[in-house]
Amino acid sequence: MDFEKIVNPIVKDIPPSGIRKFFDLANQMEGVISLGVGEPDFATPWTIREAAIYSIEKGKTFYTANQGLLELRKEICKYQKRRFDLDYKPEQCIVTVGGSEGIDLAFRTIINPGDEVILLQPSYVAYTPGVALAGGVVRNIILTEENEFKLTPELLKEAINEKTKAILLNYPSNPTGGFMTKEDYEKLVPIFKESGIMIITDEIYAELSYEHKFCSIASFDEIKDQVILVSGFSKAYAMTGWRLGYVLANEYLVKMMKKIHQYVIMSAPTCAQYGAIEAMRHCDEEIEKMRQAYLARRNFLVKTFNEMGLKTFTPQGAFYVFPCIKSTGLTSEQFCEELLNDQLVACVPGSAFGEAGEGYIRVSYAYSLEELKAATQKIRKFLEKKGVK
Template identity: 45%
Template sequence: MRELNKVIAACPPSGIRRFFDIAAEMDDVISLGVGEPDFVTPWRVREAGIYALEQGYTTYTSNAGLPQLRELICADLAKRYGADYDPGGECLITTGVSEGLDLALRVLLNPGDEVIVPEPCYVAYEPCVAFAGGTPVRVPTRWEDGFAVDAEVVAAAITPRTKAILIGSPANPTGAVQPRAALEALVRLAEEHDLYLVSDEIYDRLTYTGGHTCLGTLPGARERTVLLGGFSKAHAMTGWRVGWICAPAAVAELAVRVHQYTMLCAPHISQLAAVEALSAPDDEVDAMVADYDRRRRVFVKGLRETGLDCPEPGGAFYAFPSIRSSGMDSETFAERLLHAEHVAVVPGSVFGPSGEGHVRCSYATALPLLEEALVRIDRFLRSSAAG
């Protein structure tokens, strides 16, 4: 048979999924791996979806998405962060943030363009750059610095082929929230070298130690920034597949063009559920965030008590403890912990070279399970030290 697509063939399977395929074959596993809320979608949002189905809203919407939803998204960004986007020409509803990322990169990149990706980072960033014809260029961040992106390190990686910088804050896998000063330095760098900024802000509502900085609102950023967001995390709507892009009109127009030939539109029912999510008070979101914060404090404290040094995550729902004291690399640690104590975590190495020496633990898990996981991790560390 003739050769298949080389770029896709060269892309390894997700390093996250491998461990959970193993865990699925085992009993009594506590999973701290999948980045998904353990809450169900709030009832009023589910009810809106049920009502939409009952009323027959099973058709396509416009390619860009329901005007009402786009208006609500832009109004919400304006209220929270002072952002100014036109719902008619600068906002697109996508099938989750994953599609939004794919669209943004396809629109921005020509073959061979380079995208700077600070790492550790979400596992999809580099493959999506490659699938869009670009070349991902890793730049390291350090846990000693709270995984803040250093503009000087980024500047050293810029070449004549650099087209964009791709960043997520709050971050998966580290839980790091980029300081405003670090983001401002990136904007100045982007202005100096005429670069685009792609900002994945899906965890914007999940911050605990300070407010979220919306990248598109910083001076000089708006005209070169593509904002990505959605409903999966804060509203516990992962399976509904609703995200959004807000970007300058020229970028948004081309994103709609790709979207209309591939996805066509996000699900009608899901968009109406998202309308309800943004139309009602934030009480349920606030309650979920408060619960995550409680789990975060308990879990990080517990990890430190086991002897694992754990930076305090400022956002999202991930802890990223150092496991260097165990003497194991991250993949060995995760594999042995899974087999010995039936606790599933993700090796930090799958998120980039800077992730080696760490594992990602999601605390979007019920508190009693987190507490039991801490008991098992402590027992595993003691056993490993003794053995």
């Protein structure tokens, strides 16, 4: 069989993940300290686990409604109102298999072949392939450290043209930790309004905001109907393995997304949905404790990397730092490979997040302070050998 001919060329052309490639290397070695994974090191709060176990004990082991349990959708709407002052009705909510499915649903529901989707680079690795798989074309906006990785009105205006269908925003950002305040967004709202483009906002790290109060682009009434808000439980609630997220949007759009979801997925995992109801009702304190722990780790890493001579922007959210390694004269892949071979520490090359990430590495602080201290001591040794201050 000539499988090369059988496979859809769009799928064939998707490059392997730059993160995976690197971690396959790291996995073959013993004693590696990895700072690579974007996954909380905390176990899910016990009360959430207990609620899910109880649902199974009670025999709640069937599919739920396609759109998700009404009780959960009501809780999500209450939570978004309470935490972020957003008004949504349960009919405007669909429960998905992680934020990942939410992003895919958004792309597949609105992209026509050839439509352009604006992505902000460096960006989370799943967006570019997601747009391609939906038949869209990516137009990149390059964000820079000088602008604190923010989207500016100038950059936005320049990128929009008659083919633009949507833009994807991800603040707080993976991988940079960039953040948009209410004032930052206020400058963009008239441009969004005038252009009429759709805004997919991936707010998976909303709760992990440090200096400023989180502001959703959906909080601007004049463009709210243009917004597809994607969020979930993986990061703030330490629930990556539960595979649960949600989308909030205009009711008609949710109906359309539901068509894809009901035929491809049926419904999100039932016990995870019961756990999530508990998460929304009773876990504000637990997630605040985790946020505080991430903040302490962030402060440690930013200070340590800057002291070592790797200029590091202070991320305002999520759990990654993005040190600049240009002073070493190495490419980000060379840096990570040499660091791994020399000191058994694994970080992710910035280039895995698009060309705009070249010259940087991504270091996750979803690891204990002890691990971060051990790893940074090794990175210091590596830099000393390289002659960096």
